[in-house]
Amino acid sequence: MVNFGCEMKIHFALMCFILMICKTKGQEYNITGSSTFSELGKEFTWTCSMFTPPKQTVNGVKFYRDDLVCAVIGRVTGECTVQILNDRYIYGCLSNSIYTLTIPAENMTEYEQRSTWSCRYVSNSSYRSPDAILNIAIEVHNISLSPNNGQLTLRENLETEVMCEINNNAVPPPTITWFLGTKYISSTEGTYTTSINITGNREDNTQTLQCKATNNNKPPKTAVTTINVEYPPTVRPFWQQNIIVEGRNVTVTCDFIPGNPNTTILFWTKEGNPLFRQKGATLLLPKIQRSSSGEYKCIAENIYSNGEKGRNNQSMILNVLYPPSIEDIPLEIVNESSTVSLNRKIFSNPLSNVSWYRGTKLLKTETSVKTATYIIERAMCTDTHNLTLQVNNVVGNVSILVELIVNCMPKLETTNITLGVTDTTGIDFSVTVLAYPSPQYKLQREDGAIDNIMQNSIYMNAVNNFTLRFNKNIVDQSDFGIYNLIVSNPFGVATSFILVLPQRIPNIPRDVTLTCEVTSASVHWVSSFNGGDTQTFTVVAFNVKYGTRYSERIPDMGENTAHSNFIHNLQPSTSYSFHVSAENSHGNSSSENIICTTQNKDTGSLQTAVIAGGVGGTLTVVVIVLITVFFVYRRYICKSVLQKRNKEKAATMKEDAAYYTTIAEQENREKNVYESLQRQNANSREGNDSDKSHREFNRKDSTTQVSDCEHSTRKPANVYVNTSFM
Incomplete structure (x- = not known):
């Protein structure tokens, strides 16, 4: 056994583990700390749990700090063996698979803050624990408010931002709580700086604003400031106006409540007279004249800490009875689209009632005013006019003309x-x-x-x-x-x-709608260009069984004008095909057909117009289709005959080409009018022939026999109609 002379200290108390896992076949390497946070000047222990990898026999690990080896420790022949590379720490063996590294109390300094620790197998570092971070708990020890000069001065109804700052090395970041007096305001976690916006309220004057901060379950540290709310004095209102006969003396006293600061200055002013100023709480007006009539204000002021003034006032009306007179301003010129305020001062007492007129039309009335005001929010050319202003009170009356001219760009x-x-x-x-x-x-x-x-x-x-x-x-x-x-x-x-x-045939009537009743139908449409000649309209209703019905001729009321008419003598519960025909001396044009079914005679249920083929009865639709095929066939025959005759009259048609057009939507092709007129000349004649043939076929009361293919060919009459005045 090799003895490295290391004294091992093992600490087991209060182990709070943070699990860092490296697994191999159900086994793992872990490194855990003795607590979630360490504390300065207190001992802290890392514990490493390991296993012996496959095909290995040595039980031991290396402890790493910030990827540097601190020690190699293991059990050799049953004894704890340590090779120390960093002697700041104490190492120990708890078992063949559990080893410890202890940071002594004297070495637990801010040097260890946020250091990274791991343990790894002695001969193969791929077997290792996850990294663990050492966090040293640091208490809140410095807390301050800004602004803070002993007290926090606020202005009534104005917001002020107050900031609370904590020492930024506190770990974990503290919880900061605000209180106004004993009233909780807000709380913020995990931050070193926070602020609130506090509004000056006179009821909060002399209250304390507190910022409290704590971490690590320690008692909070507190920063306190006293609130000083500055606000103006309050003038008590006057409960009635003073009606004074001219020549009398006037004495009125002003009452007030001091503000903060409480030193108060009182004086009187007169509305509309900037030169009038009387110091003190009492207003004295000897031998009052009509020029003294008006609004007087008692003003109370104090001076704030920054030199600005707090002010409050109450008004009192003095009425010196005399008849009205009006400020005379003869002419006002304004720009179009501007907001116009026509103002005329009224000199009278009692206050006068005023009325604004445009001719005989009453525009506005005002009661008991000193200034007559008429506002036009957005002036237009048409507002150029002479207005009449009438003013009266119980003493007399007077009126003047107010002339208004509006500068404006041309409007056509x-x-x-x-x-x-x-x-x-x-x-x-x-x-x-x-x-x-x-x-x-x-x-x-x-x-x-x-x-x-x-x-x-x-x-x-x-x-x-x-x-x-x-x-x-x-x-x-x-x-x-x-x-x-x-x-x-x-x-x-x-x-x-x-x-x-x-001049040419009219454009097709548009926006056709209709409502069918029991024996009649109400038809509505909008007129189009009349072709340069006076046009009339006819409403046509067709049914295979009952034939064709025509309305009377309806005169044109002007281009783009809504028209309406009734067509009568229809059969109940019957489907009809309706269209509107526009006609002038050059020919006619018709709207699209619309199918509508008249109401049942017994129930009177409403039927609305339906586009052809939408709601009509099946039998009616079939018959209409057959009739349409017949018309198309006839038109084809007529067109063939016309084409033959046109070849014989080519020279004549070429001369007439400049006078005819079938422009269906002339507004979309104005720039190509000449090419459009000549290109569509031949089609115009053929289209008119076919449409006229269809209409003449349906007229049961026609007594004139006209060739199906020739009756619609007409030359333009030399008649001029100025459509701009229609």
Whole structure:
């Protein structure tokens, strides 16, 4: 046996193990400490449990600190043998498989803090325990508050951040708790610094704010500061206003409660008169005049520790009776979209009632006011007007005009104008413009060239309302196309797009809806472009058994305008196909068919419009399909005949091509108007022929016999309709 002269000390008491496991076939290497945390100046023991690896006979381990060998220890021939490489520690053998390393009390210093320990088999380090970290418990010994100068001064209703700091080497990190007096505020674990936001409240004045910190189940350390809440004095309210006859003496005393600091300064002021100031708690006004009528304030002040002032006040009204008069401001000019506050001071007592009028329309009333105020949240061009302000009290009344002008960029009555004209009519259109100041304008062709050929003029209808008129007596081919009317003033630019094109058939009515009743149907639609000529509408209802029903002709109320009509003499519980036809002197166009079933005569249940093929009866749908096939076949025959005749009349059609169009949605193709007109000319005639044939086929009351393939071919009438005024 080799004796290394090592004295072994073995400690078993209060072993609190942290299990670090390395397993091989159910066996393991562990290193555990005698407690979760060690303490400075107190002994601490590491215990290593091991096993002898396969094909090995030596029982022994190496202790490592931060990957450096401290000692080799084992049992040789039954005796504990130690080779010491670091004599700061004491080593021992508890059994053939359990060995210890003890850190003596005198060597337990901060040097050992966060050191890493392990034990490994003597001849093969792959058999080893997991690493274990040595944590030395350090108590909280330093705690402080910031700010802290003996007391914490707070301002009433203002937040202040207070920070509590602990020595940052405390292990484990402490738990910090805040108290206001004896009232718990909050608690934070595992941190060295924490803060709270505390709001000044006069009820908390002179209370103590405490920060307590503890770890290792030790009594807490505490930092304390006294709260000093600064707040202004309070002026007690006046319970009634003083109504004084002119020439009398006035004496009013102000009562108050001191604040913190309690030194208080009192004085009186008068609202609207910055030069009036009277010191002391008592207001003295000898031989009062009407100019003294108004609002007086008793103001109480104290001075805070930083030099700022705390202030509180109460108002008292003095009423010297006399009739009203109004501040005179003749004209106000404001910018568009700004918030406008029209204010007029009212000099009267008792306080006056006021009314704002625009013409005869009452806009606003106010009672018992010193200043009459009318607010327009977002001024518009249309707010330019003369307003009337009427003021009265029990003594008398008076009124004035308040003139308001709004600077605004031009706003056009319409931004899209479509003019359908013929070669013998002139171009004539006008645009109403809202603007201030008066606008400048120019008419441009699509390529940017200024049009100087059309005659133009501007008329002032009102200070901010103008009419621009353009006209040309004779229309040339070059006049067709798109124009940009650009209107401007210093506040902006507006543009209207004018499309000049030959007159043609109307666009299809859109947004068609209907509701079927027992013997009638209510039909609604929105009108489209009239093709440059006056258009009318007809509602058509068709049923295979009962034939076709027509409404009376409905006049056009203007483009993009909602229309409605009833069609009567329908049969109950019957499905009809409905459409709306728009017609002018150049032809007609029809909306899509909609199937709707009239209500049952007994139940009166409502039926709503359903797109064709959706809800109609099966028999009706089959019959309608057959009729449609018949129409398509006829149209094909008609189209063949027309194509033959068109070949014979090619020269004539070529000359007429510039005057016809079937633009279904002209707004989407304005920039290609000429190519679109010529490309679609032939299709327009054939489409019109077919649609007209279908409609004439359904008219039971028609007395004129017209060829199925010829009746719809018509030349445009030389009639001009200015759609911009419809």
